[in-house]
């Protein structure tokens with residue numbers, strides 16, 4: 105009986121520790137796929153089981169995206185209506201959307217026409233198609249940013265590192281035409297010119313727009329675009345695990361009771 | 368299934384019973400089924416696999432309501448599920464993480480069988496049906512991984528289907544037949560979706576056969592001595608329902624830990640990039656549960672040879688009931704084989720590790736040695752150890768005071 109109980113407890117603790125270890129015990133630096141490049145893990149308000157998005161940072165990050173990144177990168181999967189998650193009112197969202205023009209139609213004459221965007225529309229891509237994007241970027245393709253933090257090893261930590269990783273190339277490094285040197289990009293040559301410089305944007309909340317600050321803010325914003333349900337997910341997760349934990353204890357008690365007569 | 372003692376006064380039930388005795392059948396299978404009373408926790412993984420299968424089918428059917436199997440829309444429709452469908456993210460994460468844990472559960476279930484000699488007479492068919500289920504699961508998992516049409520989806524299907532081109536003469540014809548064209552494209556995605564929806568139902572049917580075989584030959588047990596008297600068994604319900612529910616709760620805690628707090632931990636970031644036939648990812652790796660076979664595939668320098676070795680690694684498992692010459696089932700009483708069992712487990716982990724890495728440098732050598740050892744285990748060690756090993760004395764029966772050191 106004792107042996108069984110020990111085994112039971114061992115099994116439970118073992119599996120919980122195993123999964124927690126896999127997750128929490130991840131090293132403080134991450135290695136991007138290929139090339140053995142390491143970068144630091146940042147502290148984010150949204151990490152951990154109780155993490156929530158930093159609303160102010162998201163709003164600033166949206167500004168960095170629209171004023172800087174949007175010149176080259178699309179954000180196809182994000183609808184304006186979802187910006188309410190940043191704390192924007194319905195009217196704010198309407199007004200934000202109305203700055204964009206989208207093609208609609210055909211109308212009753214069979215013609216396509218442009219109109220002001222409404223909240224149900226999606227962010228408008230800077231280029232008409234991939235070829236146009238490449239043509240304007242030295243042959244390189246600026247990827248859509250909607251899922252970028254889930255599409256790279258290291259996620260938002262990598263994004264932050266990339267945006268702050270520009271520097272002059274070492275003397276013996278042969279930089280290709282139109283390429284920039286970046287500490288954290290695999291192969292160290294990236295076709296994206298350094299996008300952020302001090303005071304590149306002017307924040308409404310008067311936060312100082314350092315390169316680090318803007319990089320952080322846009323990383324938070326893009327973490328949200330990649331996983332808009334994260335807060336709901338974690339909130340529900342805490343409840344579900346507490347429920348299952350209680351359930352487990354009760355089931356263990358039931359099991360011991362049922363088995364108490366078996367020898 | 369088992370001889371039933373089902374009786375009731377309920378008129379409706381009896382009316383039904385007379386025409387279709389399904390209630391007494393279920394009663395025999397999950398209530399009175401005589402179960403060896405010494406089954407350990409390793410015997411809960413079978414029912415866990417059953418629960419996992421049901422979770423997969425339930426979530427999969429809901430996903431299919433919102434998914435679009437077209438190369439231009441597949442990726443977007445998955446994101447639509449993640450963003451717009453109510454609790455779509457939950458359904459999708461449960462489906463993908465249960466998929467991974469299902470394999471973990473089944474691997475434990477298989478190794479349980481290997482350790483306790485569960486495949487031996489009279490359970491050979493039970494074992495073989497189990498392996499057929501496993502092969503079907505691998506096919507289903509592979510087909511499903513293609514559906515989100517991310518970079519890894521596309522390149523995994525390209526690499527794996529291309530293996531068939533190694534078949535002499537008809538290889539290329541087979542590959543274009545699989546693709547439905549001359550490249551992986553929309554016809555490929557369409558048929559993969561169709562088959563991914565079909566196979567779980569085939570698995571379900573196979574599970575029923577599996578349980579039928581189980582209830583015919585009855586469960587083995589950690590001692591590996593057959594049930595002799597009624598004192599050796601207890602009814603499945605309430606004893607093993609209570610025990611399996613504890614296992615289920617632990618399983619759900621692990622599952623939901625991943626779903627809610629690390630939902631993409633077992634996935635690959637490249638699958639959040641839309642499939643692009645023009646851009647090859649730096650490392651094409653299959654899902655973790657195929658990695659040992661992937662390592663075996665790449666261990667052989669010849670393409671056809673690699674494919675044969677990979678399929679051989681699975682086929683060999685079907686022969687295990689006849690390769691094992693030991694008269695004793697359970698490794699508890701097999702001091703020598705027990706050691707080799709754990710070496711095999713280690714070998715499989717090594718193969719998985721090699722499969723996850725690019726075939727360069729020392730990984731090539733390690734992969735080849737581990738592959739050779741895998742076959743050595745089944746073809747040489749398993750038959751020979753059974754012949755030369757002197758097993759420990761077996762207990763009289765399950766309820767007989769067990770010989771030294773075996774008491775709970």
Ligand code: HEM
Pocket residue numbers: 409410411412413414416417418420473476477480483485486490493494495496497498499500501570574577581585586587588
């Ligand atoms: C969908 C997948 C599967 C399901 C739902 C399933 C279900 C079950 C269940 C409920 C049991 C009885 C409880 C237990 O002994 O754990 C069982 C026993 C067994 N299964 Fe499976 N199984 C699956 C896959 C497999 C596979 C892949 C194999 C091996 C290749 C296998 C081999 C066996 C054997 C040998 C037994 C009898 C064990 C003994 O009594 O010692 N099963 N299975």
